[in-house]
Amino acid sequence: MAKNPSNFLNMVLTLFVITFISSAALGFFYEQTKGPIAKVALAKKTKAIAEVVPSFDNDPLKDTFTVDIDGETLTFYRATENGKIVGTAIETFTKNGFGGLIRLMVGLLPDNTIDNIVVVLANETPGLGDKIKKSKSNFSDQFNGKNPSSFKIAVRQDGGDVDAITAATISSRAFCDAVERAYTTYQKEMK
Amino acid sequence: MSQWQNFTKGFLKENPVFILLLGLCPTLGVTTTAINGLGMGLATTFVLVMSNIVISLIKGLIPDKVRIPSFIVVIAAFVTVVDLVMAGYLPTLHEQLGIFIPLIVVNCIVLGRAEAFASKNTFVTSMIDGFGMGLGFTLAVVTLGAIREALGAGAIFGFKFISGDAILIFAMAPGAFIVLGYLIAIVNKMNKGVK
Numbered sequence: 001m002a003k004n005p006s007n008f009l010n011m012v013l014t015l016f017v018i019t020f021i022s023s024a025a026l027g028f029f030y031e032q033t034k035g036p037i038a039k040v041a042l043a044k045k046t047k048a049i050a051e052v053v054p055s056f057d058n059d060p061l062k063d064t065f066t067v068d069i070d071g072e073t074l075t076f077y078r079a080t081e082n083g084k085i086v087g088t089a090i091e092t093f094t095k096n097g098f099g100g101l102i103r104l105m106v107g108l109l110p111d112n113t114i115d116n117i118v119v120v121l122a123n124e125t126p127g128l129g130d131k132i133k134k135s136k137s138n139f140s141d142q143f144n145g146k147n148p149s150s151f152k153i154a155v156r157q158d159g160g161d162v163d164a165i166t167a168a169t170i171s172s173r174a175f176c177d178a179v180e181r182a183y184t185t186y187q188k189e190m191k
Numbered sequence: 192m193s194q195w196q197n198f199t200k201g202f203l204k205e206n207p208v209f210i211l212l213l214g215l216c217p218t219l220g221v222t223t224t225a226i227n228g229l230g231m232g233l234a235t236t237f238v239l240v241m242s243n244i245v246i247s248l249i250k251g252l253i254p255d256k257v258r259i260p261s262f263i264v265v266i267a268a269f270v271t272v273v274d275l276v277m278a279g280y281l282p283t284l285h286e287q288l289g290i291f292i293p294l295i296v297v298n299c300i301v302l303g304r305a306e307a308f309a310s311k312n313t314f315v316t317s318m319i320d321g322f323g324m325g326l327g328f329t330l331a332v333v334t335l336g337a338i339r340e341a342l343g344a345g346a347i348f349g350f351k352f353i354s355g356d357a358i359l360i361f362a363m364a365p366g367a368f369i370v371l372g373y374l375i376a377i378v379n380k381m382n383k384g385v386k
Contacts, residue, residue, distance in 0.1 A: 006256035014253055018261050022268035029272045042283075123237030126289075127364070 001040055044120070045091075045105075052107025052116040053079040053087030054090030060089060067185055068107070070095075074185050090119065090130045092182035096174040102132070106173070106182040114143045117179065129171030139165050143179065198319050201327030208331035208371075209378040213299040217291045218332055225348050228336030229329065230284045231291060234273050238295050239304060242266045243321030246309040257361025259299040262305045263296065270295045300328060331374075338370050 004010050026050045042061075049060050056079035063078040077089040090106045101126060107115035117140045124130045131137035143153075153176045154160025155169060164172035207213045214235070221231045245265050255262045274292045275287040285292065295301065304324055309317040340346055343362030345353035360366045 004252055004254045006254040010254045011257045015257055015263060015264075018249075018253075018264050022264050026271055027269055029275050033275040033279040040279065041281040137276070 008081060018174055048091075048105040049077050049079065049089040049107075050116050051118050052089050052105050054109070054115065055080050055081065056086055058174070067189060069181070069185060074182065076186070076189070087115055090182040090186060092178045092185075094178035094181065096170070096177050097122060098125055098129045098146065098170045098174070102171075102174055104176060104178045104181055104182070108183070108186055111147070112149065112183075112184045112187075113145060113147045114179070114183075115145075117143050124171045125168070128165070128168040131165045132175050133170055137165065139163075140175070148180075148183045153183065194316070194319055197316060198323040201323035201325070202330060203327075203378065203382060205324075206327045206331060206378065207300045207303075207324055208328060208335075209375050210382070211300075211303070213374075214301075214328065215371075217294060217298060219364065219371065221288055221291050222332050222336040222339055222367060223343070223362055224340045225286070225333055225337040227287050228332035228334075230277075231288055232329025232332045234277070234292060235295055235298060235318075235328055236322065237273060237299055238266065238269045239321040239325040239328075240304055240318060241269045241321075242273075242301055243309040243317040244314060246305045247312060247314045247317035251308045258310065259302075259306070262302060262310075266301050266305065267296045269337065276351070279316065288290050300324060303349070322324075335367070335370055335374060338374075339366055342366070342370075 004014070046061065048176070053060075058078075058080045060077035062077045063080065065076050067074045067076070070071050070094075072093050074093070075091040077091070078085055079087045079089060081142070088108050090108065091103060092106055093101060095101055100123055102124070103120040105118050105120050109115050119133045119140070122132060123128065124132060131139050134140060143151075146161075152160040153162060155162050155164040155172050155176060157164065157169065158173070160176065162172065162176055203209075205211060208215065208218050217231055217235075221227045242265050244263070245343075246262055249261075249265075270293060274285075277288075277292060281311070304321060308320050312320070330379065337347060339361045341349075342358050343360070343366055345351055345357035361370065
């Protein structure tokens with residue numbers, strides 16, 4: 001088949017048409033999958049909340065408030081049973097991760113004890129920093145049942161009480177930073 | 192070459208992983224379990240077939256000097272479609288495969304088939320080539336995944352057949368290299384025998 005000659009006009013036109021059609025097709029698929037993807041994200045959030053606080057009977061997604069801090073938003077979800085608060089799930093963040101932003105769901109009991117922590121979003125290095133995830137290692141379990149007033153949330157190198165992940169001190173530090181931010185903001189809000 | 196030979200060459204004779212040694216990054220990265228391998232293989236197959244079809248159709252319109260960027264745009268578009276659809280409908284698999292789905296764009300198999308085959312052959316032949324190559328890739332990653340899962344986790348497709356830990360090294364990166372090395376040796380031995 002005779003090829004189109006590689007002159008300037010041909011090249012520009014071809015690339016323009018190809019990118020134009022591709023982006024139009026992608027726009028269509030983006031619209032089509034937006035609903036299901038949002039549903040998946042919501043289900044993930046609901047599951048994360050259920051994992052970090054004790055059993056509740058309300059809808060924490062509706063009993064919520066937000067605090068803007070450091071250019072991002074902390075979201076608080078209150079979990080209640082028979083009208084009594086059994087725990088608060090705090091969606092917190094840090095920008096100090098090795099792969100940028102990390103989002104965690106931290107569950108605090110009414111007496112300020114950490115109940116559980118799960119990772120909502122992280123782009124840490126596979127095999128090293130991604131051990132902050134429950135599925136990869138039990139790093140995040142060491143926070144469970146600890147009260148930050150007596151348990152300093154910082155890695156041991158920084159004078160805290162947290163055992164860092166070997167070879168992933170930056171990710172461990174970032175994790176502590178996010179938990180610390182959730183705790184201090186919670187303290188401020190509860191006063 | 193008949194169309195049947197064209198289809199089956201991807202399985203053993205020109206298997207993209209075992210013979211051409213293309214696309215080894217996802218091959219080594221995602222094959223910790225057979226299911227991951229299957230998901231990755233099918234996603235790649237879809238991209239291969241679709242990009243081969245489109246590229247064989249538009250090959251006459253693309254000026255030679257911009258053919259690589261044109262191919263990459265077409266491939267990237269299909270990969271993004273796979274990524275979006277998987278995120279919406281298969282969230283667990285999508286999370287497992289993670290970064291490797293977007294990385295199909297730079298998988299050498301896809302661009303390699305576009306450049307070496309689809310840009311020179313007709314629509315039907317290219318489609319069959321893409322399908323055969325994709326299934327060959329799937330076969331390779333599922334085999335690798337199944338062996339690593341069996342040795343590393345004591346399970347096949349998620350069903351555990353031993354309790355407790357297995358030989359953990361096979362679930363990690365060195366295990367991928369070891370198993371792949373043996374598989375390549377076996378497949379090459381088989382192909383030598385055929386000749």
